[in-house]
Amino acid sequence: MNSLANKNILLGVTGGIAAYKSAEIVRSLKKAGSSVRVVMTKSAEEFITPLTLQALSGNKVSSELLDPESELGMGHIELAKWADAILIAPATANTLAKLASGRGDDLLSSISLAFEGPISLAPAMNQAMWKDSRTEENIKKLINSKFQIYGPGSGEQACGDVGLGRMLEPDEIISSFSLLFEEGLLMNKSILISAGPTQEPIDPVRYITNKSSGKMGYSLAQASLEAGAKVTLISGPVNIEAPEGVHLVKIKTAEEMHEAVMHHIRNSDVFISSAAVADYKPESFSKEKIKKSNKDLDISIPMTENKDILKSAGEMENKPYLVGFAAETNDLIKNAKLKLSKKKLDLIVANDISNTEIGFDSDENEVTLINNEIELFIEKGPKKRVASKIIQYISEQLTS
Ligand SMILES: Cc1cc2nc3c(=O)[nH]c(=O)nc-3n(C[C@H](O)[C@H](O)[C@H](O)COP(=O)(O)O)c2cc1C
Structure with a gap:
């Protein structure tokens, strides 16, 4: 009706x-x-x-x-x-x-x-x-x-x-x-969303992080709630309030995010991975603050790869509908399509972060939804509106 x-x-x-x-x-x-x-x-x-x-x-x-x-x-x-x-x-x-x-x-x-x-x-x-x-x-x-x-x-x-x-x-x-x-669109569905950056510690006071503000993931959580879903939001450290009604799980490192996602994903119908998870972390953590005076210290930081959350999700037997984000500075569509197939995703949201007016830390975004059937451009607008359109598309996919 x-x-x-x-x-x-x-x-x-x-x-x-x-x-x-x-x-x-x-x-x-x-x-x-x-x-x-x-x-x-x-x-x-x-x-x-x-x-x-x-x-x-x-x-x-x-x-x-x-x-x-x-x-x-x-x-x-x-x-x-x-x-x-x-x-x-x-x-x-x-x-x-x-x-x-x-x-x-x-x-x-x-x-x-x-x-x-x-x-x-x-x-x-x-x-x-x-x-x-x-x-x-x-x-x-x-x-x-x-x-x-x-x-x-x-x-x-x-x-x-x-x-x-x-x-x-x-x-x-x-x-x-x-x-x-259309609040019934995601009624009785459980949506798991990851958002924000991760922090990879070097010593007790330093870490490696990125510019993700979490705004897109939080807008997706809001739009999912408005569509009637039960929402779990796994979030890295951000400066914004979680929408009222979501189950918020706070994490800091990529490893913690991996663990939290794999724990909650089993009960989810959809997993939207919008967090900017660090691909690498420092190989070792110095328990003491690294001192400037220590001249003998090699200040290069050896890095090791973090577990790939989307890849782990894609390898699950009964995996939920999987949505990834491809934040790219070049060859946006080509790289997004590669990620879609490599990680066995159902949908990828391609996001051009070379344009500073959209993407990371901005209030606006402009994305292209890509799967094996479509390439759907969502024009520039407030992240909340873009999020509603993404959620609307996902809900149509779940019911079709
Ligand atoms: C011919 C004309 C066209 C106008 N068009 C706009 C408009 O498109 N958008 C706008 O914000 N204000 C426009 N304005 C100014 C508003 O009419 C004016 O700010 C007015 O106080 C708005 O009152 P309201 O918000 O109570 O309707 C226009 C004014 C004139 C005379």
Whole structure:
């Protein structure tokens, strides 16, 4: 069944050129079987008439915070209680700033504060407004709160500029939004995810590590939870909070990660190896801090290979659906395909880490999903959105 059927959707429309596309969004939501109520900002009314959205939604359009017609004169609370989810499309830079700072000076922002469910935002603005560091800060805050961000897309803009900032097309927005309700996708499935870097000790104060922030793995854990899965997250040392509801296992070395993965993998339907595990570790560990003054000491550090976690998983008899990450700086697709077959994986997520705007430590990513049948490019976006798409693909594979 269509996941949007019989849902109460509150569509927020704010004052940008893309407001004309909200008419198409209302139509698509209605077609999918949702009940739709539209809340417009004052500025939005300059771009599209409430009458159009009223006619399409079949409901009165609201914009006033003080609503004498609502039962208790508190339309914002009533609408917040009525909605199953809120979608704000287009979302202006101004509205994003208000939501990020928790302001409630009009009906839409007040509802957003009073609403306890998911709020999805489709930003739309001039490329310079999108690039502005304050907008960037606001987006980060929103992603870390109860908001999902769809897009924006890139291309020619109404003002003639070219760049990121265009609102995604209504069908793209609706397909991401409908995922919110497909919580059964991974229901009763156990997902094991490894994330973050490892630390390979040299002496009591030094270790070899890498730049992995764990953001991708943690986003995958969040997306799996949202899809209804039971999630175990085996994580190297990172500076981010694990999503509430995951079973978090903290490790430091590659050896500990190997042990933890092999222990939990037996009960898992899927193993996603997104951790950046050290291939090598120092051959020996100096119990005492290596001193600078010790001139006779050979300061080269002999290394030995760590056990390959994915290879061990691939050799299991009843192995789960195995997903690897190929973080490459060159020949991305070729190297990813090699890894896919060598490690007997079901899917590999190819990740170009030569581009510093994506990949390691960045909030955004752009990946290609590769198996023997497909090469599916997932365009650049917040790691949370990319993670949702990866989880959606994996769940489709499990059910097909
Ligand atoms: C013609 C015109 C087009 C605009 N387009 C956008 C836009 O696409 N995105 C945006 O963030 N602001 C845009 N603005 C600025 C917003 O309308 C303005 O920041 C307003 O205060 C937004 O209010 P709201 O967020 O309450 O709807 C535009 C303004 C004008 C006059």
